[in-house]
Amino acid sequence: MASVVAVAHAVPAAAVPVVSNDGTQDVGDRRADISSLSLDQDGVAVVVGVRMVEFADPRTDFFWRNPRASSLVEVKIDRDRDNKPDYIVDFVRAQVGKTTTTTLAVQVFSTTAIAMRCTGSYSLDARGGWIRLGVPKSCIPATAPYRVQVMYSFNRSAERPTLSPVVDFAPDFGRWFPGP
Ligand SMILES: [Ca+2]
Numbered sequence: 001m002a003s004v005v006a007v008a009h010a011v012p013a014a015a016v017p018v019v020s021n022d023g024t025q026d027v028g029d030r031r032a033d034i035s036s037l038s039l040d041q042d043g044v045a046v047v048v049g050v051r052m053v054e055f056a057d058p059r060t061d062f063f064w065r066n067p068r069a070s071s072l073v074e075v076k077i078d079r080d081r082d083n084k085p086d087y088i089v090d091f092v093r094a095q096v097g098k099t100t101t102t103t104l105a106v107q108v109f110s111t112t113a114i115a116m117r118c119t120g121s122y123s124l125d126a127r128g129g130w131i132r133l134g135v136p137k138s139c140i141p142a143t144a145p146y147r148v149q150v151m152y153s154f155n156r157s158a159e160r161p162t163l164s165p166v167v168d169f170a171p172d173f174g175r176w177f178p179g180p
């Protein structure tokens with residue numbers, strides 16, 4: 001688990017994000033089932049949102065708090081429209097410094113380097129069922145409008161080690177969402 005120094009918790013206010021619907025009941029657990037995907041790439045940040053059929057709150061949910069295998073949201077970003085991801089954004093529980101304490105964090109990586117590039121921000125809308133992740137554009141320079149793929153992995157191994165994570169992709173696996 002990578003350590004994280006500081007995490008901002010505020011996602012910039014979205015302008016008018018473009019929303020795409022994902023099929024529901026396409027995975028075997030409502031808590032892992034993405035129903036919508038949103039992308040806002042105006043302003044100074046890229047904000048990616050997923051709306052869940054049933055919102056398992058990452059702050060409190062047992063399967064998000066599991067220290068051995070947390071659930072996570074992973075966003076792949078294509079910055080030049082060549083169908084290859086250039087940045088990976090992970091929303092996951094991460095260790096705080098060298099302590100055993102963990103906190104939710106948005107960690108941004110380049111696909112060509114091991115070190116974390118920067119941290120992003122998140123906001124949780126439990127009522128609406130949305131998880132929104134923000135990444136400063138200065139951290140992920142682009143040569144074309146960004147496209148994204150999102151994966152939500154609901155890890156149930158804390159319940160039974162043999163249980164595989166339930167995973168949903170938006171758009172469907174291998175496709176890119178161009179947003180606005
Ligand atoms: Ca779905």
Ligand SMILES: [Ca+2]
Binds near residue numbers: 077078079084085086
């Ligand atoms: Ca690319």
